[in-house]
Amino acid sequence: MLSEFEIQAITLSLKVAIYxxxxxxxxxxxxxxxxxRTQFFFKPLFDALIHLPLVLPPVVIGYLLLxxxxxxxxxxxxxxxxxxxxxxxxxxxxxxxSAIVAFPLMVRSIRLSLEAVDxxxxxxxxxxxxxxIKVFFTITLPLTTPGIISGAILxxxxxLGEFGATITFVSNIPDITRTIPxxxxxxxxxxxxxxxxLRLCIISIAIALLALIASYALERKTRQRxxxx
Amino acid sequence: xxxxxKASHHNFTLMLKATLTDTGICAIFGRSGSGxxxxxxxxxxxxxxxxxxxxSPQQCFYDSENKINTPVHQREIGYVFxxxxxxxxxxxxxxxxxxxxxxxxxxxxxxxxxxKLLDIDDLLDRYPSSLSGGEKQxxxxxxxxxRKPKLxxxxxxxxxxxxxxxxxxxxYLEKLNKVLKLPILYVTHxxxxxxxxxxxxxxxxxxxxxxxxxxxxxxxxxxxxAWHSTDNPCALLHATVIKQHAKYPLTALDLGNxxxxxxxKIEPEKGxxxxxxxxxxxxxxxxxxxxxxxxxxxxxxxATLQNIDIKGDSASIKLSLGDxxxxxDITLWALDELNLQVxxxxxxxxxxxxxxxxxxATS
Numbered sequence: 001m002l003s004e005f006e007i008q009a010i011t012l013s014l015k016v017a018i019y020x021x022x023x024x025x026x027x028x029x030x031x032x033x034x035x036x037r038t039q040f041f042f043k044p045l046f047d048a049l050i051h052l053p054l055v056l057p058p059v060v061i062g063y064l065l066l067x068x069x070x071x072x073x074x075x076x077x078x079x080x081x082x083x084x085x086x087x088x089x090x091x092x093x094x095x096x097x098s099a100i101v102a103f104p105l106m107v108r109s110i111r112l113s114l115e116a117v118d119x120x121x122x123x124x125x126x127x128x129x130x131x132x133i134k135v136f137f138t139i140t141l142p143l144t145t146p147g148i149i150s151g152a153i154l155x156x157x158x159x160l161g162e163f164g165a166t167i168t169f170v171s172n173i174p175d176i177t178r179t180i181p182x183x184x185x186x187x188x189x190x191x192x193x194x195x196x197x198l199r200l201c202i203i204s205i206a207i208a209l210l211a212l213i214a215s216y217a218l219e220r221k222t223r224q225r226x227x228x229x
Numbered sequence: 230x231x232x233x234x235k236a237s238h239h240n241f242t243l244m245l246k247a248t249l250t251d252t253g254i255c256a257i258f259g260r261s262g263s264g265x266x267x268x269x270x271x272x273x274x275x276x277x278x279x280x281x282x283x284x285s286p287q288q289c290f291y292d293s294e295n296k297i298n299t300p301v302h303q304r305e306i307g308y309v310f311x312x313x314x315x316x317x318x319x320x321x322x323x324x325x326x327x328x329x330x331x332x333x334x335x336x337x338x339x340x341x342x343x344x345k346l347l348d349i350d351d352l353l354d355r356y357p358s359s360l361s362g363g364e365k366q367x368x369x370x371x372x373x374x375x376r377k378p379k380l381x382x383x384x385x386x387x388x389x390x391x392x393x394x395x396x397x398x399x400x401y402l403e404k405l406n407k408v409l410k411l412p413i414l415y416v417t418h419x420x421x422x423x424x425x426x427x428x429x430x431x432x433x434x435x436x437x438x439x440x441x442x443x444x445x446x447x448x449x450x451x452x453x454x455a456w457h458s459t460d461n462p463c464a465l466l467h468a469t470v471i472k473q474h475a476k477y478p479l480t481a482l483d484l485g486n487x488x489x490x491x492x493x494k495i496e497p498e499k500g501x502x503x504x505x506x507x508x509x510x511x512x513x514x515x516x517x518x519x520x521x522x523x524x525x526x527x528x529x530x531x532a533t534l535q536n537i538d539i540k541g542d543s544a545s546i547k548l549s550l551g552d553x554x555x556x557x558d559i560t561l562w563a564l565d566e567l568n569l570q571v572x573x574x575x576x577x578x579x580x581x582x583x584x585x586x587x588x589x590a591t592s
Contacts, residue, residue, distance in 0.1 A: 120314050123275055126301040127308035128328030128376050138327075142318045225356070226317050 002203075005183070010203065013179040016091055017159035020098035021152050024106055028151060029141075031103075032110035054104040062168025065097055069169070093170040094177050098162045102155035109154055113147020114140070146222045153215030157208055180204055230380065230412075234281030234291075236271055243267050243278075243436035251285070253428030254406050254413045256444075264436040265416045269382045272414065273308050274301040288379075307378030311385045313365035315357035321368055322353040328376030340375065346408065347371045347401055363394035367401065374409065381405070384416045399425055420456055424448075424465065424504065444504070449554050462545065463508040464555040470501045479527075482584075486551025491527045492582045503584050509545060511581040512557035516567060518576050528579040534571055537564065548577050555579075 002010070031050055035043070053061055069076040070088045079085045087093040117140055125135045141148075163181040170177040172186065180200055187197035230249040235242070243264045249255045257265045270276040272283055274290065277298060283291040290299045315324050325344075334340055344350050347367045357365060366386055373381060386402070387395045403426060406413050417423060423430060423444065430447040432439040440447050447453055448465040468482035468490060478494035482503065490505075497503060518529060532548040532555075539545075544564045546557045557577060569575070 118314075120310070120312070121316060123301075124308070124310060124314040125316070125327065127273060127275075127306065128372065129302050129305070130327070131300075131302050139316060145318075 019095040024099040028106035058164025062165035098159035106151035109151030236278035256427035259433040307373035313369035509556035
């Protein structure tokens with residue numbers, strides 16, 4: 001039913017998106033916590049920096065990644081020299097680009113959920129002998145799950161759709177960096193491939209819809225369980 | 230627990246020095262906004278004072294001079310909040326286990342004792358959202374106790390509950406202190422809860438301590454009169470059970486100074502201390518002692534008239550019965566015709582007495 005080429009693009013897209021979310025999520029939780037619960041001098045600047053990928057043209061992000069992570073870049077050069085890692089023009093690079101673009105969406109969603117956590121419950125936990133770390137992992141984090149789930153799904157959807165930063169940073173290499181949007185772009189550029197482009201278009205819609213329905217169901221289930229006690 | 234602290238927050242300053250009970254129940258009593266909750270939050274460590282000292286001789290929690298400030302989770306103080314604050318993502322059992330150390334209770338005897346005491350066995354598998362207010366509060370109390378605190382703070386634990394739930398919970402609270410021998414600081418603005426539970430009262434007003442003494446002393450002190458209900462003032466006394474009546478369902482109580490008071494039969498054994506209320510409307514005054522075969526009233530005592538306070542259309546008469554003080558409400562007509570004077574000897578006839586029991590917790 002699906003051509004080998006389509007399966008390649010779908011698997012790659014899913015792999016890139018899953019890795020992007022897995023890498024980004026812990027940092028997004030930390031950033032959300034800093035924004036929701038702490039006060040520091042550079043907080044407005046920090047807040048703006050985190051939201052930057054949301055408002056910058058993706059091509060700018062791709063370009064910045066390219067100049068910093070290429071084998072001559074100020075991050076890429078030491079990475080290649082000491083660890084033998086080169087992520088430009090690889091699927092890992094695509095995952096990094098997606099993670100950065102999806103980051104502000106995840107932070108926003110987690111932050112909202114964190115701010116809604118009743119600090120009275122955290123107080124109660126501390127009177128029960130829990131130190132701040134235990135309070136965070138047993139009370140704060142579980143109560144933030146609806147936000148983490150919706151943040152992860154939003155980020156996942158954004159990663160699947162990532163185009164500009166990816167094509168700029170890791171190019172459009174079949175089976176290595178050619179995710180669904182990039183494959184579609186290639187078909188559109190190719191005369192007579194309208195049918196293939198349409199097929200990919202339908203696949204994209206199906207994946208996005210599935211993800212959104214799953215996230216809705218999951219979030220509703222967790223919220224029900226977290227009803228105010 | 231020794232407290233000597235100063236704490237300011239916005240326009241409010243709390244300054245207080247007191248030594249609170251290490252065994253009984255201390256009611257922290259006052260109007261809303263008088264600083265009751267602030268005080269217990271400072272003791273629990275949820276707030277930090279500006280300066281001062283909090284602690285017992287064995288354990289210092291806060292000392293501004295020596296820069297000691299033990300964090301909340303190390304203070305071993307249980308806290309039952311106004312709202313139950315159960316963790317919504319955890320089952321009742323997991324809520325109860327949150328601060329519980331099974332290693333310190335290998336036979337689970339303490340666990341069983343608390344579960345039984347609070348009657349929460351049937352709730353263990355449920356989640357907080359499916360519990361009623363009274364059940365939630367019972368679980369919250371159990372959770373605080375299972376952490377094995379050395380002191381329990383209860384901040385108006387009944388105020389969010391309706392009347393039947395209050396009546397349902399009060400006996401549990403009474404048992405806590407007696408069975409577990411756990412000192413309790415009980416924040417409330419309900420007189421009934423104070424009278425039902427407390428051994429001592431710390432009366433607080435605008436962040437300052439007004440009085441700190443046993444319940445009877447504070448109750449009969451003039452500063453408490455604002456709290457007495459105006460149309461139905463009453464005196465609070467304590468007495469010891471002497472004996473049951475041989476023939477009728479009556480119990481004799483010793484009020485001290487050889488005064489024996491007969492009340493409707495109560496269960497406690499000989500020697501038990503009970504607290505009783507005598508309402509001013511139930512006390513009348515005579516100048517001559519009426520022999521017991523011509524009056525239906527059984528309790529007649531010789532008393533000294535201490536004070537006459539004319540309030541509108543009636544007079545409130547303060548009488549001293551040995552060391553005890555009671556009030557009598559009489560009409561102005563009676564006052565004039567009996568020509569009552571301060572320091573005069575009169576006979577107080579007591580028609581009705583409420584003895585410390587369940588029907589107290591009604592408002």
